[in-house]
């Protein structure tokens with residue numbers, strides 16, 4: 397074993413690209429691979445094709461250092477690296493809840509065929525439990541005979557908008573291997589993270605475990621986080637009918653360290669490229685393995701989350717004094733300043749975005765929805781062309797009958813009720829972020845509606 401193995405990342409999406417760039421920063425020689433030549437050209441010329449704070453600078457630095465490069469040439473990847481990380485997407489299958497593993501199959505098969513020495517292939521993509529042993533079979537079937545390439549697993553926990561930090565300074569490292577050799581190699585792969593932690597006087601706990609557990613850790617964490625959010629949203633419903641305030645409630649239970657104060661923000665529900673699809677895939681996989689009943693609660697977590705969307709449309713109608721019929725409210729003639737389209741702040745990602753889904757529902761109820769988002773406009777426009785989009789907050793709020801503040805971007809959280817009041821036609825605000833102080837807004841003549849307060 398070398399102390400600094402050479403590493404490849406197969407799949408230069410959000411995950412693979414961030415890992416490749418960060419591992420170069422940690423001192424490893426790295427290659428990023430993707431079948432998409434346009435994407436590879438962008439990375440090679442120093443451009444990150446998605447919004448992630450700090451990543452473009454780190455890419456440029458490490459292209460200059462020569463420690464990272466990008467390619468579409470799988471032979472070059474097979475020749476170069478000692479350890480290959482599989483970082484391709486595992487989307488939800490069309491019309492089903494299970495995960496689509498075809499990108500994993502393609503990447504592993506292609507790599508295996510081009511190998512000429514014993515390497516370690518480590519899964520990082522989020523997968524149904526049991527995938528690792530299937531990947532090992534693929535490798536055995538397609539790699540040259542007698543090579544002995546091994547499969548390991550190491551889940552990732554990176555959060556968009558905080559991705560660099562999560563890779564360089566993770567709060568834990570989890571990996572699984574099938575031999576002493578592979579275990580040693582995985583230790584070498586993570587040495588850079590441990591050294592950085594030592595310099596900064598931190599500790600990064602390591603959980604070394606079996607393949608199945610390593611696969612499960614990721615989905616278990618995301619299922620737990622989803623459950624926390626749906627739990628607090630259920631409490632929000634109760635607060636609304638009982639006259640409570642869910643933000644105080646969340647603060648109060650959050651001081652109990654067994655509960656913790658994170659992921660207890662009630663609102664319009666969770667979205668993004670991970671939580672919704674991961675809980676569906678977990679529940680589907682549990683069903684396949686005969687323990688579906690134990691995961692019914694997770695289907696309910698999902699349903700509860702979807703119901704936030706109709707609930708929020710009703711909240712807007714209430715705020716505007718529009719009655720709801722059996723098919724929902726009629727919002728025709730209502731001019732809505734709609735603030736936020738991404739699934740959360742500091743990203744341009746609109747995958748499964750609750751804000752965008754609710755905007756579409758409001759439009760379907762015939763409201764005139766004018767959307768502004770600091771980074772997500774292009775993606776939102778491509779996905780939901782029926783909405784109107786404007787490039788500034790001022791244009792969005794000009795003459796509005798209702799302001800819907802949906803995604804807690806800094807630009808929205810710091811809105812001034814008086815200044816905003818001068819621009820709108822009616823002082824009505826739906827605080828889908830639960831970020832404002834209701835008293836402050838009502839003091840400036842606003843009708844304020846939060847979620848669960």
Ligand code: UDX
Pocket residue numbers: 552553554555556557618621625658659660661662663664665666667668669670671739740
């Ligand atoms: C998530 C996990 O956090 C991460 O560990 C995993 O690797 C990938 O999936 P991400 O999808 O980037 O990361 O988003 P996250 O920050 O977790 O937010 C998910 C959603 O939950 C967002 O829509 C967010 O607005 C929502 N959310 C989060 C709430 O509604 N309330 C909260 O209290 C926290």
